[in-house]
Amino acid sequence: MDVLLPRFYGMCFGVRDALAAANAHPAPHRVTLFGELVHNEQVNSRLAERGFRAQPEGERSLPTTPEVLITAHGVSDRERARLESAGLTIVDTTCPLVRSAHAAARKLDAEGRFVVVVGRADHVEVRGLVGDLSRFVVIAGAQEARRYEADAIGILSQTTTSPAEFEAAVASVRNHNPQASVSVIDTICKPTRDRQEGLAELLAAVEALVVVGGVHSRNTRELVRSAERAGVRALHVQSAAQLDPTWFVGVRRVGLTAGTSTLPETLDEVYQALVALDGIPSRV
Ligand code: SF4
The missing domain is CATH 3.40.50.11270 (Rossmann fold)
Known part of the structure; x- marks a missing residue:
């Protein structure tokens, strides 16, 4: 493998x-x-x-x-x-990239816009982002967009939102609010964007994916969901000890990735354990 x-x-x-x-x-x-x-x-x-x-x-x-x-x-x-x-x-x-998102939120607010944040309302970053705003709503995605009583709307996102979800949410807000001028500031952070793009390339080349990360890590769960959306089965583990060899039966090429809060040494342990299952390590 x-x-x-x-x-x-x-x-x-x-x-x-x-x-x-x-x-x-x-x-x-x-x-x-x-x-x-x-x-x-x-x-x-x-x-x-x-x-x-x-x-x-x-x-x-x-x-x-x-x-x-x-x-x-x-x-x-x-x-x-x-x-x-x-x-x-x-x-x-x-x-510093969260600070930039705060600056974007403040700018939209100062322009008198109703601010729409695309992200998870209960996430600590989002609570910080909206904590100084006068009029705002947090939506998880396109399906939660509504018509807002506002003639000017500003949209930004939690830094770890997937670019595809953000684009869909922006389109949906626009569709629901033809009366409003809409200003969009893309606050998805570069590491998130890079990881999503890297994952898309990887998913095209593997039959299964192992994702290493904490159970409460949103971006780790996002990686698992991205794999599932691409039709690639995914295994979420926190450490090498959670790898089940039977899960890999018949798999010739497995991808390995990790959430942003995963220690490099933990990822390395999982990598070594996978390699030890069978096969020659390689990179895309
Ligand atoms: S995911 Fe990391 S780099 Fe991106 S905003 Fe959050 S802390 Fe910063």
């Missing part, structure tokens, strides 16, 4: 840099992680062992440590001000 990897996969620079900042912090016991730094149980338990406190995502009570670490997903300015006015020192690891 050949094991093929896409051109882009795994941990993005935003998550990697946030993790590096946490790892470099000299006094973890002084810090509360404001939500999950990465959707990866292995990493989160290592951080806990180092002394970081963790506040569950969406939990709004004020941390009791003197410092609070904002994750790569960012928070709204309102939330940042609330933390600062409580006397907390902020360790900010917001990804």
